[in-house]
Each structure stands twice: as structure tokens, then as C-alpha cells.
Amino acid sequence: MASNTKARRFASFSEEDLKEIVNNSEAENTKKLTRIAVNVFREYLLSKQISAEFEGLSCEELDRLLGRFYVELRNNKGEMYKKTTLLSYRQGIQRFLQSIRPDVDIIKGPLFRESNKFFKGMTMELKRQGQANIDHHPPISDADLIKMYDYLSSSDSAQVLQHKVFVDIMMHFGRRGRENLRTLRRTDFSVSTDGEGCMYVEKIRDEQTKNHQDDSCKAEGRMYEIKAAACGTKG
Secondary structure (H helix, E strand, O other): OHHHHHHHHOOOOOHHHHHHHHHHOOOHHHHHHHHHHHHHHHHHHHHOOOOOOOOOOOHHHHHHHHHHHHHHOOOOOOOOOOHHHHHHHHHHHHHHHHHHOOOOOOOOOHHHHHHHHHHHHHHHHHHHOOOOOOOOOOOOOHHHHHHHHHHHOOOOOHHHHHHHHHHHHHHHHOOOOOOOHHHOOHHHEEEEEOOOOOEEEEEOOOOOOOOOOOOOOOOOOEEEOOOOOOOOOOO
């Protein structure tokens, strides 16, 4: 009977199952960026009449090719990429190589000093050319927020009500746009009362997002009820 208990307590996984668990830990967008980076590097190698199969190259040869890649990389218009794109490509190639050759580290490895010197030089050059800025989406103006809430509050439509709920969640809980909104459930939230007697909704379940892939991120933010001026609306 003890042996049966042990058999139920521990599961068995094949090597393929274990690889799948690791693979699923990466966000789909990260996988996409990795594929793009690898494909661009392969395209670069082919343009230089070099085999695109760089996975098996020695670290010395890979270091040499990566150095030239960082310096010579251009977009379809022949223009330099922004610093963030160059960084993204290097990180994508790193992820790809470490998935098949864990001992290869093109970012911090001592065998890749030369290519990283070229990388650093290019990032400084891109900064001099004004290509190091990050383009952020402009914030919604107060006037547009008022218009949006006027519209969302003026209709009895179930669809518009759902849109208002989505907007409220994004505004109060710091969502990255509509990320994971449709997977949220009522059980992901709880209603509490603070020391001043104001009721609020808080999110009680952590989730995986693009910026937080592990479990180190604590769900934060409160959505307060709208009542008398004594409590008001707190964000």
C-alpha cells in the first residue's frame, strides 16, 4: 500500500514534457522576437555568402561574425536601426543559442569580448545620431478621458457596459492595454473596506504578463466605490 501511495504522490515526465514546460515559460511575444532576431542574422550571413547555419560555429568565429553584424545591420531602407532594436536582436540570438548551447553566452561570455566592443560602439554611435530614444505611446488627455467616460456611462448596452468594465480595470490596476482582460474572472477580485469605511475592489490573483514572467510581481491597485465627497474616488 505504501508503494501505491508513493506512485500517486510523484508524477513522471519525459524529456519532451520537460522541454515543453520550459518552452511554455516564455511569452509568445518573446518567442516571436527570438525568431525575428535569428532570421535577420541568418539573412545577414547569407548576404555575405556565409552559411546561415550558425548554431555549430566555434565561439571565435561566432564572435567575429556577430561583431560585423552589429556594425553592418541595416533595415530594408538601408538605415540604421534604433538602439532598442539592436539590443532586441542580440538578446534574441542569445536566447536561441542558449536553448541549444547553454554554455554559449554572447552577452557576458569572455569569448565574445570583441563582438561586445563593437556592440557598445554601435550603441554609442546610435545615441549620437539620436537613435537611442524609446517611442512611448502618448498618454490619453484629461479631455479625452472625460469624453470616453461620458460615452461609456450614457448607454444601457451590455457591450458598452463591458467596455466600461474593461476600461475601469485598465485604469485602476495598471494593465498593459487589454492584456489578459478576457481571461479574468470574478474570483480574481475581492471587495474590502478600508479604515475610512470606503469599499474597494482589489485584485487577489497574480498572473503572467509580458513584463512579469515569474511570480515575483504582486498584484496591486484598488478600485474604490464612488460615494460622498468624504471618501471620493481614490486611484
